[in-house]
Structure formats: structure tokens, C-alpha cells
Amino acid sequence: MKKLIFPLLLLFITISSAQTNQKIYDIIEAVSAERIENDIQTLVDFGTRNTFSDTISNTRGIGAARRWIKSEFETISSDCKNCLEVFYQKDFVTKEGNKRVPHDAWVVNVVAIQKGTKYPNRYIIMSGDIDSRGSDTMEFTKDAPGANDNASGMAGTIETARVLSKYKFENSIIYVGLSGEEQGLFGGGGLAKYAKEQGWDIIGILNNDMIGNITGVDGVIDNRTFRIFSEPVPANETERERTLRRFYGGEVDGISRQLARYVHKTVKTYMPEMNPMMIYRLDRFGRGGHHRPFNDLGFAGIRIMEAHENYTQQHQDIREENGIKYGDVIEHVNFEYAQKLTTVNAINMASLAWAPPAPKTVAIGGIVEPSVKFKWDKVEGAVGYKIYWRNTTSPTWDNSRYVGDVSEFMLDGIVIDNYFFGIASVGKDGFESPVVFPNKIMR
Numbered sequence: 001m002k003k004l005i006f007p008l009l010l011l012f013i014t015i016s017s018a019q020t021n022q023k024i025y026d027i028i029e030a031v032s033a034e035r036i037e038n039d040i041q042t043l044v045d046f047g048t049r050n051t052f053s054d055t056i057s058n059t060r061g062i063g064a065a066r067r068w069i070k071s072e073f074e075t076i077s078s079d080c081k082n083c084l085e086v087f088y089q090k091d092f093v094t095k096e097g098n099k100r101v102p103h104d105a106w107v108v109n110v111v112a113i114q115k116g117t118k119y120p121n122r123y124i125i126m127s128g129d130i131d132s133r134g135s136d137t138m139e140f141t142k143d144a145p146g147a148n149d150n151a152s153g154m155a156g157t158i159e160t161a162r163v164l165s166k167y168k169f170e171n172s173i174i175y176v177g178l179s180g181e182e183q184g185l186f187g188g189g190g191l192a193k194y195a196k197e198q199g200w201d202i203i204g205i206l207n208n209d210m211i212g213n214i215t216g217v218d219g220v221i222d223n224r225t226f227r228i229f230s231e232p233v234p235a236n237e238t239e240r241e242r243t244l245r246r247f248y249g250g251e252v253d254g255i256s257r258q259l260a261r262y263v264h265k266t267v268k269t270y271m272p273e274m275n276p277m278m279i280y281r282l283d284r285f286g287r288g289g290h291h292r293p294f295n296d297l298g299f300a301g302i303r304i305m306e307a308h309e310n311y312t313q314q315h316q317d318i319r320e321e322n323g324i325k326y327g328d329v330i331e332h333v334n335f336e337y338a339q340k341l342t343t344v345n346a347i348n349m350a351s352l353a354w355a356p357p358a359p360k361t362v363a364i365g366g367i368v369e370p371s372v373k374f375k376w377d378k379v380e381g382a383v384g385y386k387i388y389w390r391n392t393t394s395p396t397w398d399n400s401r402y403v404g405d406v407s408e409f410m411l412d413g414i415v416i417d418n419y420f421f422g423i424a425s426v427g428k429d430g431f432e433s434p435v436v437f438p439n440k441i442m443r
């Protein structure tokens with residue numbers, strides 16, 4: 001009997017280790033809180049990064065900040081045999097017609113692209129913001145350190161480029177510093193439009209905006225919880241899609257929501273100490289972020305963010321009033337927490353960049369039957385497919401079945417009415433695409 005147990009145990013270990021990938025643990029190890037701190041300090045030291053601030057000085061203002069970010073990406077690139085294509089993408093905004101634009105200016109994003117080996121035109125994007133603001137967003141000369149909002153997201157993006165540039169990916173990765181966020185999401189709008197014009201096939205954007213504060217205005221101190229914001233369904237869906245949803249479901253299953261679930265699942269698997277909190281909204285109540293312009297054009301996009309904000313430390317001039325110290329200064333940033341949230345990005349960017357494309361068409365059927373049938377288009381590079389399902393009230397894909405390299409399958413004993421379903425592609429190293437909610441009905 002003993003002889004049998006040993007090989008069985010070995011088999012069990014082999015199978016269980018196949019659920020996770022060592023490369024992801026290596027990436028977790030590689031992200032540095034110290035480098036994030038240094039980069040936030042450098043960004044803060046530009047005094048203000050208001051989009052309309054000085055562009056000539058080499059020590060102060062948005063111009064100096066974006067030149068430094070570009071040179072940082074170029075340094076990273078030279079350390080990986082020029083694996084990054086680094087460039088400015090810019091759009092001109094005018095005072096006329098824009099209430100929050102103090103003068104005409106170029107809104108300049110800094111883009112670094114790490115081309116994929118197999119699907120160079122498929123992109124997963126990570127963004128932070130270059131720009132900052134004080135109490136009055138029109139005021140562009142006063143100090144506005146923007147340490148948490150949003151040097152933290154920018155530093156996290158640069159650090160992720162450092163870590164992931166050591167690897168080769170099948171899909172392309174874009175690391176980008178966006179500008180003009182505070183006056184109207186101009187930089188994100190410009191890049192989303194550029195992406196559409198270039199015909200980029202976008203897997204999604206992970207927008208990082210404020211990833212370094214653990215002390216909330218509500219008094220809660222929490223260095224483990226963070227938020228993933230996602231809109232329920234695409235903003236540009238058609239009237240027909242909306243009508244079909246009433247009868248076939250999908251109210252909480254748009255592409256951005258699937259991306260949010262993907263991030264939630266990856267974190268639960270690889271960073272069990274963290275507490276990812278999916279928020280079922282586009283963004284905070286009545287407020288915005290740079291994932292939105294991508295959502296507007298129908299791209300999947302989410303916002304990754306601290307769980308507890310502190311409003312005396314964002315969008316505030318540095319001052320003291322009634323014993324309260326206002327201002328977004330570096331003293332309030334927790335670098336270990338920023339490191340954790342950067343790691344959340346890095347492992348998800350890597351997983352998605354190593355995964356095959358998701359199936360485009362997924363058909364589902366099973367009306368008045370004790371089983372559910374599926375049919376999907378096979379995708380190049382997938383070794384198999386996984387069917388996911390969940391109770392209609394559950395936020396996460398709780399049940400799954402790997403069905404191998406087939407393009408149709410019947411789940412027996414499951415009644416279609418009582419669950420939501422989806423399908424993901426699985427690549428040879430076990431990396432999965434986001435789940436695709438069925439988009440076609442079979443009779």
C-alpha cells in the first residue's frame with residue numbers, strides 16, 4: 001500500500017503545482033517598493049505637474065516630468081536590448097470650448113510598447129497619470145506634488161515596465177503615462193482615439209489612479225484592501241444588444257466586468273494576503289478616471305485604486321487649516337502598499353500577455369432542456385477551453401470545467417435558467433483569456 005501512496009502523492013503535487021505558474025511568483029518577488037518610492041520622489045520634485053504648467057524648465061513642471069518619464073522608459077529599454085518602443089502621443093487642447101483649460105496646450109502622453117512575439121497587434125495596457133493639480137485645477141504655477149494622485153500610479157507603471165521587460169510575451173504590452181486627467185481626461189481620450197485609428201486590438205486597460213494611500217478619511221487604516229472599478233456593460237452598446245439582454249442576461253457581464261473578475265481571480269490565486277474589492281460601477285460616485293475614455297469607445301477597462309481615500313490629501317494646495325494639514329505630499333504615501341498594487345497589475349498584465357486570445361463568438365443554448373450546450377470559434381494558440389458558470393447572484397465565476405481542445409460542449413444536468421455562463425481560452429502554460437459571456441443564441 002505504501003508503494004502506491006508515494007506515486008499518488010507525487011502525481012497530486014504535480015497536478016496542484018500546474019494550477020499556478022512559477023513565473024508569476026518571480027514577478028511578485030521582483031517588484032520593488034524602494035524603486036517606486038524613488039520614482040514618486042522624482043515626480044514630486046518637479047514641483048507641479050499640472051498639464052498647463054511650465055514645459056521649458058528641466059527641473060519644474062509637466063515638460064520636465066514627461067521628459068524624465070520618457071528617458072526612464074528608454075533606460076529600461078536599453079536594459080532589454082531595445083524591447084520598448086518609446087514615443088510621445090499628443091493632442092492639442094484649446095481654451096475655447098473647454099471650461100477647465102486655462103490656455104491652449106499640447107496634452108502629451110508618454111507611451112512605451114513592448115511588442116508581443118505572436119500577436120503584436122493585441123495590446124494589454126497599464127496606465128498611470130503624469131499630471132497633478134492643487135485646489136484650483138486652473139491654477140498651474142503653485143506647488144502640486146500629486147504624490148498619491150497620481151505619481152503613485154505613474155511610478156507603478158514604470159516599475160511594472162522594469163519588471164516585465166525581462167520577459168517575452170505573446171501579446172503586446174503598453175505602459176503609458178497619461179496627461180490632462182484633471183481637466184477632462186484629455187490624455188486618455190487622445191490615446192483611445194489613437195488606438196482606434198491604429199486598429200489596435202485591445203484586451204483591456206488597467207488604469208491606476210491613486211494606489212498609495214492606506215489611511216482613509218473615514219479613519220480606517222488598511223494596507224490589504226483595494227478596489228477594482230468596472231462598468232457593467234459597454235457604454236457604446238447597441239439598442240439591439242440592450243434589448244437582447246432583457247431576455248438572455250448579461251446586465252453585469254460586460255467586457256470590463258470580465259476584466260475586473262480576471263484581476264480579482266488572479267489576485268486571489270497568487271496574492272492571498274490581499275483583499276480585492278470589485279466595485280460594480282464605472283468609477284467613484286460622480287467622479288472619473290482615465291479608463292473611461294477607453295470604455296467610451298467600447299474597449300474593456302478598469303480602475304485599480306486604494307480602498308480608503310483621504311480627501312484632505314488630494315486636489316488640495318499645501319497648507320494648514322484648523323490643525324489639518326492639507327496637500328498630496330509624499331509623507332502620506334505608503335510605498336509597500338503601492339508595491340502591492342503595482343504587483344497586482346504586473347501579474348495580471350503578464351497573465352493576459354501570455355494568454356491566447358479569447359474566443360470571439362460564443363453561442364449558448366438549452367431552453368427547456370436539462371443541459372446547456374455551447375459552441376465557439378477556436379482560437380489560434382489555445383490548447384483548450386474552460387467553461388465557467390456561477391449562480392446568477394454571484395459576483396465571481398465559481399464553477400468551471402476544462403473541456404479540452406474542442407469547439408462545442410454539452411454540460412449535462414445543468415439548467416440554463418439558473419446560472420450565468422462563459423468561456424475562456426487556455427494557453428499551453430495554463431494562462432487564460434478573460435471569460436467571454438455568450439454573444440449568440442442557439443436553438
Ligand SMILES: [Zn+2]
Nearest residue numbers: 149182314315
Ligand atoms: Zn485627481
